[in-house]
Amino acid sequence: xxxxxxxxxxxxxxxxxxxxxxxxxxxxxxxxxxxxxxxxxxxxxxxxxxxxxxxxxxxxxxxxxxxxxxxxxxxxxxxxxxxxxxxxxxxxxxxxxxxxxxxxxxxxxxxxxxxx
Amino acid sequence: xxxxxxxxxxxxxxxxxxxxxxxxxxxxxxxxxxxxxxxxxxxxxxxxxxxxxxxxxxxxxxxxxxxxxxxxxxxxxxxxxxxxxxxxxxxxxxxxxxxxxxxxxxxxxxxxxxx
Numbered sequence: 278x279x280x281x282x283x284x285x286x287x288x289x290x291x292x293x294x295x296x297x298x299x300x301x302x303x304x305x306x307x308x309x310x311x312x313x314x315x316x317x318x319x320x321x322x323x324x325x326x327x328x329x330x331x332x333x334x335x336x337x338x339x340x341x342x343x344x345x346x347x348x349x350x351x352x353x354x355x356x357x358x359x360x361x362x363x364x365x366x367x368x369x370x371x372x373x374x375x376x377x378x379x380x381x382x383x384x385x386x387x388x389x390x391x392x393x
Numbered sequence: 394x395x396x397x398x399x400x401x402x403x404x405x406x407x408x409x410x411x412x413x414x415x416x417x418x419x420x421x422x423x424x425x426x427x428x429x430x431x432x433x434x435x436x437x438x439x440x441x442x443x444x445x446x447x448x449x450x451x452x453x454x455x456x457x458x459x460x461x462x463x464x465x466x467x468x469x470x471x472x473x474x475x476x477x478x479x480x481x482x483x484x485x486x487x488x489x490x491x492x493x494x495x496x497x498x499x500x501x502x503x504x505x506x507x508x
Contacts, residue, residue: 281435310496312496314499319501320481320501320502320504321499321500321501321502322436322483322485322499323499324496324497324498324499327495327496368435368436370435378424378426378441378443378448378449379424379426379441379487379495379497380426380438380441380449380451381426381428381436381438381485381497382438383435383436383437384435385434385435386434386435
């Protein structure tokens with residue numbers, strides 16, 4: 278069975294500080310996908326990134342960066358120089374690579390509060 | 394490029410009643426998934442439809458059923474509503490291509506309150 282754990286329930290930072298969100302996952306599959314989604318107060322989940330299990334190259338996109346380590350089953354997410362607009366709940370999710378479908382298993386989410 | 398749309402945005406029902414929620418996928422997508430998100434929790438997978446058939450199902454009772462239409466839009470039906478069904482119901486769409494599915498794009502959700 279798949280499982281995603283986000284140990285941090287809430288993180289509060291002051292604007293311009295960096296914030297790192299932890300994600301640990303469990304799966305028996307050798308091929309899978311990992312995702313990060315952002316849920317602002319409006320409620321709509323916004324897709325941020327997808328990583329394949331066979332590609333451990335870390336990625337930077339603007340102020341966002343991701344650190345995927347298969348050896349520790351972790352897929353951490355860092356916001357550099359945080360801004361008030363980054364305040365949201367962030368979800369890590371896992372999907373197995375099955376032809377039958379791509380259901381997402383979500384973690385419990387980490388609420389990020391960026392104070393001005 | 395139209396994103397995922399859901400209707401209605403809010404709904405209040407009484408215990409025991411039935412409800413139907415609707416979803417139109419993002420343009421070009423052919424797969425629709427439904428998730429239930431209770432307050433303060435991560436979304437939980439209900440089921441996924443592709444080619445008008447239920448392809449995967451999460452741990453939800455038979456009171457939860459769905460349908461996908463030829464134009465790829467979808468409905469989620471919940472019968473005999475319980476107080477515990479109060480949640481944000483999210484619809485997501487994706488594209489199945491060459492046997493693999495890609496990232497899911499979510500709609501704004503329907504907030505269901507059962508009293």
